[in-house]
Amino acid sequence: VDDGSGFLGYERDALLHLKSGLNSPFLDRNWTGIMCYMDNTPYWYGIQCHKGRVTGLILDSIGLTGDVKVDALSNLTELQTLSFKNNSFTGRMMEFTLNQKLRNIDLSRNGFYGEIPPSLLNLDSLESLQIQDNRLTGLIPGFNQSGLTRFNVSNNRLSGEIPQTKTLQAVGLSSYQGNANLCGPPTPTLCRVKWQSVSEASSDQSSGGQSHGHGLFVAVLVVVDVLLVVIILLLLFTYYKKYNKLRKEMKAKAIPVKDEERNSTIMERATERRISVGEGGDLVFVESDHGTTTFDLDGLFRASAEGLGKGNFGNCYKAMMEVGPAVVVKRLRDLKPLNKDEFTRQITAIADQKHPNLLPLLAYFYSKEEKLFVYKFAANGNLFNRIHGGRGTRERIPFRWSSRLAAARGVARALNYLHGNTRSHTAVPHGNLKSTNVLIDESDEILVADYGLTSLIALRIAAQRMVAYKCPEYLSQKSVSKKSDVWSYGCLVLELLTGRVPAHSAAEGVVGVDLCGWVHRAVREEWTGEVFDEEMAVQRGANRGMLKLMQIALKCCDRSPEKRPEMGEVAAEVEEIKAGGESEEDDFSYSSYDRSVTVTDDSLSATTSV
Numbered sequence: 001v002d003d004g005s006g007f008l009g010y011e012r013d014a015l016l017h018l019k020s021g022l023n024s025p026f027l028d029r030n031w032t033g034i035m036c037y038m039d040n041t042p043y044w045y046g047i048q049c050h051k052g053r054v055t056g057l058i059l060d061s062i063g064l065t066g067d068v069k070v071d072a073l074s075n076l077t078e079l080q081t082l083s084f085k086n087n088s089f090t091g092r093m094m095e096f097t098l099n100q101k102l103r104n105i106d107l108s109r110n111g112f113y114g115e116i117p118p119s120l121l122n123l124d125s126l127e128s129l130q131i132q133d134n135r136l137t138g139l140i141p142g143f144n145q146s147g148l149t150r151f152n153v154s155n156n157r158l159s160g161e162i163p164q165t166k167t168l169q170a171v172g173l174s175s176y177q178g179n180a181n182l183c184g185p186p187t188p189t190l191c192r193v194k195w196q197s198v199s200e201a202s203s204d205q206s207s208g209g210q211s212h213g214h215g216l217f218v219a220v221l222v223v224v225d226v227l228l229v230v231i232i233l234l235l236l237f238t239y240y241k242k243y244n245k246l247r248k249e250m251k252a253k254a255i256p257v258k259d260e261e262r263n264s265t266i267m268e269r270a271t272e273r274r275i276s277v278g279e280g281g282d283l284v285f286v287e288s289d290h291g292t293t294t295f296d297l298d299g300l301f302r303a304s305a306e307g308l309g310k311g312n313f314g315n316c317y318k319a320m321m322e323v324g325p326a327v328v329v330k331r332l333r334d335l336k337p338l339n340k341d342e343f344t345r346q347i348t349a350i351a352d353q354k355h356p357n358l359l360p361l362l363a364y365f366y367s368k369e370e371k372l373f374v375y376k377f378a379a380n381g382n383l384f385n386r387i388h389g390g391r392g393t394r395e396r397i398p399f400r401w402s403s404r405l406a407a408a409r410g411v412a413r414a415l416n417y418l419h420g421n422t423r424s425h426t427a428v429p430h431g432n433l434k435s436t437n438v439l440i441d442e443s444d445e446i447l448v449a450d451y452g453l454t455s456l457i458a459l460r461i462a463a464q465r466m467v468a469y470k471c472p473e474y475l476s477q478k479s480v481s482k483k484s485d486v487w488s489y490g491c492l493v494l495e496l497l498t499g500r501v502p503a504h505s506a507a508e509g510v511v512g513v514d515l516c517g518w519v520h521r522a523v524r525e526e527w528t529g530e531v532f533d534e535e536m537a538v539q540r541g542a543n544r545g546m547l548k549l550m551q552i553a554l555k556c557c558d559r560s561p562e563k564r565p566e567m568g569e570v571a572a573e574v575e576e577i578k579a580g581g582e583s584e585e586d587d588f589s590y591s592s593y594d595r596s597v598t599v600t601d602d603s604l605s606a607t608t609s610v
């Protein structure tokens, strides 16, 4: 019921009901309190509102699993946009009979199966239907809504003739590709052969030469089918026997790590602890300090897994084994075509990178088809959620200045190490620094993840997907360097200081900010004081430190790479910043701070070269 506060209680209940089936700790933390008030920016992640009513639900790429609760959606009668793109939903595709205002539906890149519900034909306002990359079967209903101009059912298992409606014929061939059994225009396949059942075919046999030929054809088909089934059964039987043998061998070969091994080299340990699964692949342990003694390949494959999300280079799962700490398994895709030795060399280089602020690689698995990385699980999530999650709700734990400074310090130390400025012998740029790749462990230590992938990912793919905060020279040259890392670090610090979602990580429909441009403008136009996240300002004594950190970040975000400082210099400057005020001068709190006062620190303005 609309109680006058600008939202409908039953829509909120419907969303909470929907959430209860989504298995998402992130939404559990974020979807609390009031979802939206009148036309203000919604408090809940992925919600769009108009006059307190839910008009959009955009939950893309956040690793949602399970079934969608259809009865919950039925209560969102003002819904115009629904997007669950790139998650791991399964179940039948839902009907939207009570969501008559739906204009955009995007369920692409999930595991929906079953038929496309014909009730979608009654959605008169439908403009876009994106259901590609699922497991849908059956015929395509005869969509004929005149406004439906964006339609994509590619990469499913649909079959039969594409209906000859104006709407379905107007969209290109690419909308249908990847469905082996679709026929008729716009595909080049003719729908000539009408498949008959065996009984129909044999009853036809008495009626002339043509049906005799057809009967022969069906008989050949049956024989081929039977042969195929026999071959498949034989293969399955052989595979089962081989699998059982390998399991027994594996159990016998698993060797526990001994204390004296801890100081041996990675390669020695890798060789000694190699657990062979025959031609299938190896699980190689490169780190013994994080409970790796407690699992083997079999245990890992049997562990219960929870999807953490789909990244640009593969999917991440949290694996919980019967004993020992949870680990994270990253299933890599789009790798360079490296042979096993080259792959091992690159991994050894990654595993060799050891720093308290780098997420440790525990083990890896290599087979021709599958490459997995096993990492320590960071129990307190990632920096993106820490900065932005649960805003405006009572559950939000404030992210204070001192903790943000600690995060900036941790990342600076890690990058400085990767850039070869400390003991590290090989200097490899990170190339993909962003707040979801900065993790927080159970003791609130900062752990930078995804380092070293530049050497493994196919160049063409890396060029498209790396560098979340894109620096100007990356846009023209498509290459990553230490200087592009420095730019990314500057942007990450600005995200920390402002609490704003940067443009690259904003979900569709959620407004993100070009942080560098925005803060540079604030400095130029002399309203710097207003860009700081209010949440940290409650703590006293942070004024000078915050300004100093912003000054460093802006230097890192210089458009010209040569003018950006080296990571060593940056790390040293960040180390010097004090978390609290030790002098009167440093006292600062937004409660006593006039936000209209401009902070025109000369040195700050001097750093901007935009």
Ligand SMILES: Nc1ncnc2c1ncn2[C@@H]1O[C@H](COP(=O)(O)OP(=O)(O)OP(=O)(O)O)[C@@H](O)[C@H]1O
Pocket (backbone or CB within 6 Å): 308, 309, 310, 311, 312, 313, 314, 315, 316, 328, 359, 375, 376, 377, 378, 379, 381, 382, 432, 436, 437, 439, 449, 450
């Ligand atoms: N070791 C870990 N412990 C806890 N959470 C993790 C761990 N590794 C990854 N995650 C989380 O899992 C999710 C998916 O991670 P993944 O690295 O696959 O994607 P991403 O960081 O969003 O993008 P990219 O592939 O570009 O790095 C992210 O939210 C990430 O923070």
